[in-house]
Amino acid sequence: MDLAALREAAHETVTSSQLTTRQVQQRLAQIGESTLPYPKLSADADDAMRTGLVSDLREGSAPYRPRYLLPDYARALAQGSAFLELDAPKDLDDAISFLSILYHHVPSITTYPVYLGDLDVLLEPFVDGVDDDRLHATLTRFWRYLDRTLPDAFTHANLGPHDSRVGRMLLRIDRELAQVVPNLTLKWDPQLSGDGLLDEAVRSIAAVNKPHIANDPMIRADFPPERFPAGYGVVSCYNTLPVGGGSHTLVRLNLAISAARHVGDVDAYLDTTLPDHLALLAEVITARVRFLVEEAGFYDHGFLVDEGLIDPARFTAMAGIFGVAEAVSVLLDGARTGHDAGADALAHRLVERIAAIVADTPIPHCAGERAMLHAQSGISEDVGATAGARLTVGDEPDTISHVLAVAPHHRLFASGISDIFPVEPTAADNHTALADLTRGAFDHGLREITFDVDGCELVRITGYMVRRSDVERSRTAEVRHTSTLLGAEAMDNHQVLERASRVVSAESTPFGVTVRR
């Protein structure tokens, strides 16, 4: 970008009436970063980036912090922090104060923490002797604090799989407050969790469209304790990553473009074009990881590393794909996934092939020297390519057929997949139906499930939430949540509110230097 364009972008940012001061500062930082050259790429990879075949989701040209970072909060609470001059907390108020402080020192691509921890596990040890009224009041204040000071809906808390007072109370409070922050995942295990916790969760879903529910036994198997001793967390929009680690970067391949560029039959696509394009994806991932680790030196210093809250060995990179629906349609003469068994079979074959190639491609500085496959849930500016491996939005069959169409490849997306299941507003009067569908879906191998209950004030854009009323307000005035601006853009680009199923693409993109009009 030339200097005049940079100046114009900066001027438009500082004079915007729709941004808070902090949002202005964040955009100015991005404009500054954009003046640095991109890590060196081959001509082919550079071309893939320019044409949208491969995209880094506008992470920026000089990565200086990991995209997603999941501190080991349990360790922090147990040992205290010398850097923050905090002793290990001894009671509930101390523990909440400790976390509230620590969150402000946890970077990510959004500048806010994308992971707040498994809050029931973290806080349950402190609630003996705290009665329900006090617990409700204390956790309500905490929940408000999170929404008001971490105003970004990619900020994500986890609960479960064990039933607990804190877990149930947080689900109740989340329902009562109906805030966009934090985004919420319940890790559910039919053996460990019990039906009571699931019932509490689906009651919340029917009211506020969250939590998202993760198939805990299935995901745990992908994060074995010998490699990932602190387990996994679900962060931002459906990104499933090691706790005490995270993901350096997320780069994605647009399969709609990839398939459209192919000349020849399906077999030739899977054997030649697809591997070539995945090699370009790997090249961009590698260049970004090397810059972050070797040049920016993020992991060489800082209290998160020094105090053991993150371990570079538990970081990976995410190899994202999207546009499976369009790729299948191109390769198979217009066949539609979710409606045509042949299309579904090809989608599964395509993902199998991609997973095999990703599993066979070394990436430096990653756990096991491999990236993890991710069905990327889109960003607000996407047009013409369906998020991840989803069925085409607005074209989904009934929930059960939908689950059966997509479940076969869920096992392959170790770092997350984002199918959203639109359901009728009548779920509000029969929330246990959502528990029935969840149990069935997990029995059939679904990795995670998100319902989108039509008619809620909280609207799920992809993984993150916005309030309808905030989106309307954002058109004329400043709003607290950065993510609301993305939601507004997604709604404009995808007519999100007009659709029967309001599910569109807009993942955890940073707000690139292009200023929203």
Next chain:
Amino acid sequence: MSTSTSDGVTRAAGLEVASTVPVSFVDGPGNRFTVFLQGCNLDCFNCHNAALIGTSRAAAWRSIDDLLDELRPLAGFLRGITVTGGEATLQLDGLIALFTAVRADADLAHLTILVDSNGTLDPAGWHRLAPVMDGAMIDVKAIDDATHRRITGSGNADVLASVRLLHELDRLAELRLLVIEGLTDTPAELAAYAGFVTSVDASTPVRIMAYRHHGVRAKGLHWPETSPATMARVQATLHAHGVRDVRAPTQR
């Protein structure tokens, strides 16, 4: 088992099915597989499934085996099945055959079985059905007999007797009241409705539903759609008259 259909032909056990729905939240607790049977013995002006009243070329005779084949892959996602219509109990033999087969099937035995009915089945029919179902949801459209005739074309004595019998048989799942402004929401009608419910069992769930024009024939369109305020008033009135469990749709 064999059964006869409306065209008088005797065939293997089956049902005249208008359609099936694998994901339903409005036909009883949990997620339910709902079977819509073709044909009804009432002719309500407010019917929202008017195409199911008579015969239809869109309906199809389906064997019990065929229905079970459709049901089996869905079973893990379901709390139960509900048969509605039309009027489900007009095909009593097929209904009993279906329910018996579901209970005998290892993959399906966990499903609860409900019938959504207008309550016109005779006592002998309910006695046959009771052992193979978990409950019936009965549309009691009005307590005032004249009002009931105005809506349905017939009186309600059979319907009210069915409700009492199902309660005695422990098969009364819920009552359903369609609220039509100026017709079923009058103070006298609501008092009578509550009086009937409490005379049976005050804790019987009563689900109130708002009248909507969707799917209704021209003769029903001059009655207004029911407002949220009316729904709230009806719920409160039934409560005040002693009905303990009045279920109204969530307003958003």
